[in-house]
Amino acid sequence: MPVREKKLIQRIRRAAAGVRSGVVKGIGDDCAVLRVPSGHEVLVTTDFSIETVHFRREWHSPELVGWRCLTRGLSDIAAMGGEPLAAFLSLAVAGDVPQKWVDRFLKGLLELAEEFGISLAGGDTAQSAGGIQADIVVVGSVPKGTAVLRSGAKVGDAIYVTGELGGAAAELGLLRKSKRVGNLRQPLPRNLRRDSGYSRPHARIEVGRWLRERGVASAMIDLSDGLSTDLGHICEESRVGAEIDAAAIPLAWVGGAAVGLELALHGGDDYELLFTSAAEVPAEIAGVRVTFIGRVGRFAGMRLVGADGKARRLKAGGWEHFRGDL
Amino acid sequence: MPVREKKLIQRIRRAAAGVRSGVVKGIGDDCAVLRVPSGHEVLVTTDFSIETVHFRREWHSPELVGWRCLTRGLSDIAAMGGEPLAAFLSLAVAGDVPQKWVDRFLKGLLELAEEFGISLAGGDTAQSAGGIQADIVVVGSVPKGTAVLRSGAKVGDAIYVTGELGGAAAELGLLRKSKRVGNLRQPLPRNLRRDSGYSRPHARIEVGRWLRERGVASAMIDLSDGLSTDLGHICEESRVGAEIDAAAIPLAWVGGAAVGLELALHGGDDYELLFTSAAEVPAEIAGVRVTFIGRVGRFAGMRLVGADGKARRLKAGGWEHFRGDL
Numbered sequence: 001m002p003v004r005e006k007k008l009i010q011r012i013r014r015a016a017a018g019v020r021s022g023v024v025k026g027i028g029d030d031c032a033v034l035r036v037p038s039g040h041e042v043l044v045t046t047d048f049s050i051e052t053v054h055f056r057r058e059w060h061s062p063e064l065v066g067w068r069c070l071t072r073g074l075s076d077i078a079a080m081g082g083e084p085l086a087a088f089l090s091l092a093v094a095g096d097v098p099q100k101w102v103d104r105f106l107k108g109l110l111e112l113a114e115e116f117g118i119s120l121a122g123g124d125t126a127q128s129a130g131g132i133q134a135d136i137v138v139v140g141s142v143p144k145g146t147a148v149l150r151s152g153a154k155v156g157d158a159i160y161v162t163g164e165l166g167g168a169a170a171e172l173g174l175l176r177k178s179k180r181v182g183n184l185r186q187p188l189p190r191n192l193r194r195d196s197g198y199s200r201p202h203a204r205i206e207v208g209r210w211l212r213e214r215g216v217a218s219a220m221i222d223l224s225d226g227l228s229t230d231l232g233h234i235c236e237e238s239r240v241g242a243e244i245d246a247a248a249i250p251l252a253w254v255g256g257a258a259v260g261l262e263l264a265l266h267g268g269d270d271y272e273l274l275f276t277s278a279a280e281v282p283a284e285i286a287g288v289r290v291t292f293i294g295r296v297g298r299f300a301g302m303r304l305v306g307a308d309g310k311a312r313r314l315k316a317g318g319w320e321h322f323r324g325d326l
Numbered sequence: 327m328p329v330r331e332k333k334l335i336q337r338i339r340r341a342a343a344g345v346r347s348g349v350v351k352g353i354g355d356d357c358a359v360l361r362v363p364s365g366h367e368v369l370v371t372t373d374f375s376i377e378t379v380h381f382r383r384e385w386h387s388p389e390l391v392g393w394r395c396l397t398r399g400l401s402d403i404a405a406m407g408g409e410p411l412a413a414f415l416s417l418a419v420a421g422d423v424p425q426k427w428v429d430r431f432l433k434g435l436l437e438l439a440e441e442f443g444i445s446l447a448g449g450d451t452a453q454s455a456g457g458i459q460a461d462i463v464v465v466g467s468v469p470k471g472t473a474v475l476r477s478g479a480k481v482g483d484a485i486y487v488t489g490e491l492g493g494a495a496a497e498l499g500l501l502r503k504s505k506r507v508g509n510l511r512q513p514l515p516r517n518l519r520r521d522s523g524y525s526r527p528h529a530r531i532e533v534g535r536w537l538r539e540r541g542v543a544s545a546m547i548d549l550s551d552g553l554s555t556d557l558g559h560i561c562e563e564s565r566v567g568a569e570i571d572a573a574a575i576p577l578a579w580v581g582g583a584a585v586g587l588e589l590a591l592h593g594g595d596d597y598e599l600l601f602t603s604a605a606e607v608p609a610e611i612a613g614v615r616v617t618f619i620g621r622v623g624r625f626a627g628m629r630l631v632g633a634d635g636k637a638r639r640l641k642a643g644g645w646e647h648f649r650g651d652l
Contacts, residue, residue: 024367025475028563030405030548031369031466033473041350042368043357044448046416046463052455053418079356090372090416090461092379122370124461129378135416135450135461137372140357147359149351222356237354 008125012089012106022085023119032122034086040141045076051131059175060199062101065134066108067200068269072224073138074116074203075271079222081148081212082140084205086121087113090135092128105134116205148212148275153219153238157276157296162207162288165227166259167198167252169267174255198252201271206286208273220275226266230274231302232316238276243303243311244294265304266317334451338415338432348411349445358448360412366467371402377457385501386525388427391460392434393526394595398550399464400442400529401597405548407474407538408466410531412447413439416461418454431460442531474538474601479545479564483602483622488533488614491553492585493524493578495593500581524578527597532612534599546601552592556600557628558642564602569629569637570620591630592643 013027025033036042049055049069060068070087077084089109093102113120123137204222211217219238221230227249235242249265251258259267276296283290294305302314339353351359362368375381375395386394396413403410415435419428439446449463530548537543545564547556553575561568575591577584585593602622609616620631628640 029476030402031371031408034368034370036362036368042360042362044360044414044465045357046414046448046450048416048418048450048452050418050452050455053453076356082357088370088372090374092374092376092459122372124372124374126374126376127379129376129457131455133418133459137463139370150355
């Protein structure tokens with residue numbers, strides 16, 4: 001049973017203490033008051049993390065759930081080329097969730113906030129009707145008119161992706177297959193620690209900033225739903241087509257082997273950046289590998305060029321809610 | 327069963343169409359991009375509305391749930407003396423919630439957004455593990471340094487409240503007592519329509535603005551948890567005490583009678599403004615009644631002066647989550 005709401009807010013307030021520049025008033029009033037750099041526009045993103053949908057208590061450590069919760073928001077800021085300013089957490093927890101779980105969740109979230117130099121500046125707490133629901137809001141900023149949208153891809157632009165893809169989905173697959181012991185915990189495959197690399201992604205804030213500062217990316221999105229789905233969003237918003245080369249897609253390594261192409265194409269939660277560009281792009285930006293994977297075209301939809309050199313139609317196959325296959 | 331996520335987002339996007347000034351980019355990118363008036367600071371508030379905790383489908387119409395959901399956020403902006411700019415909705419819905427419910431919920435929410443001239447500029451949708459969870463984020467602004475905080479109350483300041491108190495709690499009480507027919511619906515008492523006055527509150531944006539523009543309020547909070555709890559927040563943040571006069575508290579009328587003092591003191595969801603002031607305050611601001619109810623003092627805690635003229639200790643008795651008495 002969690003401590004009472006007031007105590008929970010006090011705990012969060014203490015844990016989040018140390019107000020940073022930009023936060024005029026943090027937790028403890030009706031609203032937070034933020035100061036945005038002069039000449040900047042404000043970025044806002046919200047992302048739900050829901051137990052049994054986005055995470056499972058028997059699979060993911062509380063710290064990791066907190067870390068990933070904030071990563072989802074930071075990654076959206078990165079995809080606009082933005083600077084994160086402050087985070088807000090709305091947290092609903094059922095009466096049977098141990099306070100220890102909430103404390104460890106906050107620890108993971110605040111560790112990441114610290115790393116990016118942002119404050120947890122507010123939010124809401126409530127008793128849930130069952131399980132845990134966390135909604136993270138991240139507010140950031142960009143110099144006026146410089147936010148990198150999904151809608152700017154032009155015919156002929158090259159398509160790039162950061163890092164490697166499919167790792168988070170592959171690790172989730174291993175977790176699914178791992179045997180259940182007792183009621184709650186599962187032993188993990190030898191090669192997989194619970195909080196291993198791909199499950200603990202890093203939002204690509206620095207890469208996004210680099211691209212925005214130089215005006216290099218014509219369109220950008222973060223890979224949260226999967227390459228095929230997220231590339232589809234760029235095509236739709238930019239009203240263009242895209243052709244990508246299967247052999248070029250950078251595959252993550254999990255458990256000593258490269259992940260399958262399907263996972264790299266359709267697996268979600270990679271939190272890498274996908275962007276288009278007409279400019280020259282280095283093979284590494286801010287220490288992160290950048291790979292050319294295809295080109296924007298005048299045709300409709302997406303194509304995948306296979307090992308045989310033939311282009312086949314690529315359909316969005318990433319994560320989608322409400323498919324009824326939960 | 328709701329339509330698929332993409333369709334749901336499209337529906338919301340269509341329903342929310344008509345981007346207003348200040349929203350550079352609304353729904354359809356990784357983040358919304360907002361333009362804040364020059365010389366203004368940014369206000370951010372988030373509020374959960376959770377089925378069975380904040381509303382019940384058999385008690386509240388979907389439109390009303392949507393209306394109240396947004397009111398919670400707007401009311402926080404009002405309490406800072408702010409101007410609302412845009413709203414963001416994170417909505418998690420279980421597979422068995424009819425799409426019709428979601429459509430009507432959005433209708434109520436967007437009707438209110440329209441009334442205040444703000445856009446629904448983004449959010450998130452997800453399948454919930456059960457029931458409905460909505461997190462509303464409202465972003466607003468105030469001229470730099472003018473936000474009315476909870477922490478500014480000074481010894482000797484008068485305490486004021488807008489409107490009448492206890493109405494929402496009284497109506498909820500009638501709903502609780504009303505008989506259940508079949509599995510879902512309950513006939514309502516004659517004097518009470520489901521979407522009647524107090525259940526359909528109006529955020530006091532205009533009153534908040536009036537007070538902020540004239541620098542009249544030294545501290546302010548909105549009455550969401552109940553007068554005793556919210557006055558307690560002002561006392562705590564301002565490090566002062568407060569004495570209020572029971573006879574002065576403006577009681578709501580429900581079902582042909584004034585509500586009981588207990589409901590006016592401790593009932594939540596009134597969404598009126600509570601503020602302190604050293605200046606002269608008119609009896610009506612922007613068409614809303616304003617009542618003097620007591621004074622800020624140097625002592626610790628809160629006191630209530632009864633009909634006998636004696637002051638008794640007043641304890642915060644408003645809504646608090648995690649009390650275990652859900």
